[in-house]
Amino acid sequence: MISSSNIRVRFAPSPTGYVHIGSLRTALYNYLFAKKQGGEYLLRLEDTDKKRFVSGATENLLSVLETMGLLHSEGPFISQQLTVNSLPESPRETLRAGQQQTIESVKYPGIVEVGDYGPYIQSERLELYRKYAQELIDSKKAYYCFCSPERLDAMRKEQMTNKQMPKYDRLCCQLSSEEIQKNLDAKLPDTTIRFKLPDNETVWFTDMVRGEVSFNTASMADAVLLKSDGYPTYHLAMAVDDHFMRISHVIRSEEWLPSLPLHVLLYRAFGWDAPQFAHLPLIINADKSKLSKRQGDVAVEDYLKKGYLKEALINFVAMLGWNPGEGSMQELFSMDELIEKFDFEHVHKAGAVFDMKKLDWINAQYIKRLSVDELYEKSLPFWQEKDFYKAAKPEQQSEEYLKKVLFIERDRLNRLDAVGESNAFFFIDTLEYDKELLRWKKNTDDEIITALTKAQEVLTALDEQDWTQDNLSEKLMAAAGEKRGDLLWPLRVALTGAKQSPSPFEVAFVLGKIESLKRIGKALSK
Ligand code: GLU
DSSP states (O other), X not given: OOOGGGOEEEEOOOOOSSOBHHXXXXXXXXXXXXXXXXXXXXXXXXXXXXXXXOTTHHHHHHHHHHHTTOOOOOOSOOOGGXXXXXXXXXXXXXXXXXXXXXXXXXXXXXXXXXXXXXXXXXXXXXXXXXXXXXXXXXXXXXXXXXXXXXXXXXXXXHHHHTTOOOOOOOGGGXXXXXXXXXXXXXXXXXXXXXXXXXXXXXXXXXXXXXXXXXXXXXXXXXXXXXXXXXXXXXXXXXXXXXXXXXXXXXXXXXXXXXXXXXXXXXXXXXXXXXXXXXXXXOEEOTTSOXXXXXXXXXXXXXXXXXXXXXXXXXXXXXXXXXXSOTTOOOOOOOHHHHHHHOOGGGBOSSOEEXXXXXXXXXXXXXXHTSOHHHHHHHHHHHHTTOHHHHTSOGGGSSHHHHHHHHHHHGGGOSOGGGTTGGGGGGTOSSOOOOGGGGOOTTOOHHHHHHHHHHHHHHHHHSOGGGOOHHHHXXXXXXXXXXXXXXXXXXXXXHHHOSSSOSOHHHHHHHHHHHHHHHHHHHHHHO
């Protein structure tokens, strides 16, 4: 049994330029698991694929994680060997400085405060991976491969033609030590280090989500560990890092399950204890296809930009693959509740369907819980984007006015980017509508005029300081009597110009006395 203080997990993204919803879930499950057990949640940037380098990706990743409240922590640094050569470019410079100091707060300059520690960055630990690749060479568990990409390609094609499984044919495994030395001395450009798998061996492993999994090495290829550019492959870097970072549990997406055998064997080759593994179900669309960028938004940033609240996103993402257990109907969870309730027993194997309607519903619930002040703060940037808002009179752009609109809209809002959208009449000076819209059922023009005049009298008689929703409702209902629609319908249309809208009491309350009377006057003149 691992004591709680030994629980150490890591979120290990490759910075791609945006944070996929699936990555957010991986980060979250790691975070919840660590926090629940009083363990450590670490961040490691897996940036050893130079071809995939995206400028600004790291900054973006750190910023999103910080926004989502998933801040990494750091235990004591493991080994002095892990501090590696300097790279010239900033802001890495600053991060590395932070790593070495370990106690001081690190700032990613001008971008984001990362918490107390910088993340581990693989491209800064290359010496470590090289050292351990060499160790496997020395112990004959790995070998140099000098094959050119052209030869590997031709080999693969031939295997495919012969209906064989494509895998490295181990040509270089047979080289004599003299031949190897000669090739190394010649500094052949395609030199890599490959792992030598045991032949035809069945290995068993228990995954925390999938249960018992077994695999046979006969169907696996000798994977490259160190590439010709001197960078490690993902497999070597992750095994070495997880060992030296003392990672107790590797929680990652199911797409890495096929690599699990290799990782388990790598651990064995190094003579290290393997961590426990948990492979999280894929996130899929309703049609069971993989959630991908082509079908719509997959980036957390996109959802934030559309006005999904971070609490709602966390809540939603937590439920993508986990539930609180049978008998629990709870659907809304704060971060603290998630930390308390999360467990791997209730993480399922089947793909988790990304249900946009569910996300909207959850978001609406979180919006409802906001105070008008909070909602105002959060929604202001969205208002400022709206054309009807930009064109409105200054008094209708005021904080006070927006708060009144938000008070009315709060219970109907799914997303912050929808603020004002269905109630743009609050901001439009001259309403355009067909006067027929003022007609309730088969009422005559005279009846409409009488109703609007009555409403005009009631509102004129109400003092500005008594202009509350309750008073408006009470006085107008009294004036309307039995046949409410006769008065309330034309009044509502006069105030909004719309077929559908909130009630005339709510609308009049927001518009205020002067504007309401002005709009009724205009309706009468139609
Ligand atoms: N860099 C890998 C990814 O972005 C991490 C896999 C792992 O967690 O081991 O998917």
